[in-house]
Amino acid sequence: xxLNRAYxxxxxxxxxxxxxxxxxxxxxxxxxxxxxxxxHDPAAARALGYPDVVAPPTFPVVPAGAASVQLRTDxxxxxDYSRVVHGxxxxxxxxxxxxxxxxVSTVTVEEITERxxxxxxxxxxxxxxxxxxPVVTVWNxxxxxxxxx
Amino acid sequence: MEQGEQLPVQTFRVxxxxxxxxxxxxxxxxxxxxxxxxARAVGLPGVIAHGMYTMALAGRAVAGWAGAADAVLDLGVxxxxxxxxxxxxxxxxxxxxxxxxxxxxxxxxLELTATCQGQKVLGQARxxxxxx
Numbered sequence: 001x002x003l004n005r006a007y008x009x010x011x012x013x014x015x016x017x018x019x020x021x022x023x024x025x026x027x028x029x030x031x032x033x034x035x036x037x038x039x040h041d042p043a044a045a046r047a048l049g050y051p052d053v054v055a056p057p058t059f060p061v062v063p064a065g066a067a068s069v070q071l072r073t074d075x076x077x078x079x080d081y082s083r084v085v086h087g088x089x090x091x092x093x094x095x096x097x098x099x100x101x102x103x104v105s106t107v108t109v110e111e112i113t114e115r116x117x118x119x120x121x122x123x124x125x126x127x128x129x130x131x132x133x134p135v136v137t138v139w140n141x142x143x144x145x146x147x148x149x
Numbered sequence: 150m151e152q153g154e155q156l157p158v159q160t161f162r163v164x165x166x167x168x169x170x171x172x173x174x175x176x177x178x179x180x181x182x183x184x185x186x187x188a189r190a191v192g193l194p195g196v197i198a199h200g201m202y203t204m205a206l207a208g209r210a211v212a213g214w215a216g217a218a219d220a221v222l223d224l225g226v227x228x229x230x231x232x233x234x235x236x237x238x239x240x241x242x243x244x245x246x247x248x249x250x251x252x253x254x255x256x257x258x259l260e261l262t263a264t265c266q267g268q269k270v271l272g273q274a275r276x277x278x279x280x281x
Contacts, residue, residue, distance in 0.1 A: 031174035032205040033161070038218035048219055057208040057221040061201050062175055082191070086200040088273075090225030096218075139225070 003119050003144065004078050007109045012071060017102035017130050018063040025055045025099050032056060045098065052099035059097055061089070064125040064138040067105030071123065079121070080144060087120060088141035094134040103127045103135060110139075117146030150214070150257040150280055154249040159210040163198055163232065164240030171202045185236065197231035203243060203270055204228075207263055210245035214259070215278040222256065223277035232265045241265055247276070255281030 022042070029039035037044035038054045045053045072079055097103070104127070111122040125138040150156075168182050177199055180187035188196045204226050211221055234240050244264050251258040261274035 028174045031167075031170045032202065032209060033167075034205075034209050034212070034218070036212065036218040048217070050219070054219050056205065056218070057212065057224050058201060058205045065176065086228050088225070088227045089201065089204055090223070091221075092223045093221065 002078065002114075003112050003121055004076055005112055007071075007077050008112050010109045012067075012107040015063075015067045015105045017104050018066065020055065020063075020097055020099055020101040020103060022053050022099035024062070025053050025059065025097075028059050028062065029056050032058075042099075050096070050098045055097040055099075057091055057093075058089075060091060060103075060125075060127055060136050060138050063103050063105055063127060064140070067107050067125055068123060068140070071107055071109070079142075083145045085143045085145060086140075087143040088122075088139070090139040092137045092139075094136065097127075097135060101135065102130050104130055104132075119144040119146070150249045150252060150278075152249055152252050156214045156247040156249065156259070158244050158246045159213060161206045161209070161243045161245070162240055163202070163206075163234055163243055164238070165196065165234055165236055167240070168196065168198055168202065168234060171199055171205075175199065175201060177201065193231060194233050196234055196236070198234050198243075200228040203232055203263065206243050207245050207261055207271060207274060207276075210247070211259060211261070211276045211278060214247065215257075215280065217279070220278045220280075221276060222279055223275070225276075226261070226263075226274040227272040228270070229272040230265075230268055230270045232270050243270065250275075252280070255279060 106126045122141045247259040247261045259276045263271040
């Protein structure tokens, strides 16, 4: 089933805030082997001018991924997850994510294209504070492999 | 960092245990990253690393070159090949290198190369870091 082109430009309502926990940042940093003290020690983060530990650059995939589940599982979109491969990923920062942040995610379908029998869907997730201040924008492109490919 | 500068290669070991740990920390429990049976059933050579785990290693490399955990302003990659991770104690290795393609206004642009067993696993991989 092809992806529903009517979803291009569609924006989901903003999510409830995701509270970034200090232990979650430590757990994520430990899982990727990032041992810089700024990820683990609040005092080291404060020395850099942040109120609490700083998340590694790819950490926002956690709240952004959670925010995108509703879209990906929407039967009207027609995304067959068994055929999906991760294509591209990008993070564009206004400032680093720190423990204590309450991040609201707004998911937008930027583009759906087709090439060589495969389909491509690009989503953008804008993560902001509850007050709407931008923190980081996360782009994700999925490849939906064509039948028999 | 100076324009044209080749930054030193950083090598990261990846084992099955790392993938299990990353699955838990990230919430990505897709079984192709821990179940040989499932990975083979969908045509993969075996269990592969999460693309986002490979990207996280690239992020570590970039932060390492920049010398600060909060230096990464932009990081983007294309996943070009899977990173197969054998079920043994040594796993595999991902090597990340970079060249500085631009420097201006306290920022540097990097073009990244990430390989596993000599094959490129990331394409169009770029980063912008704060240098000042």
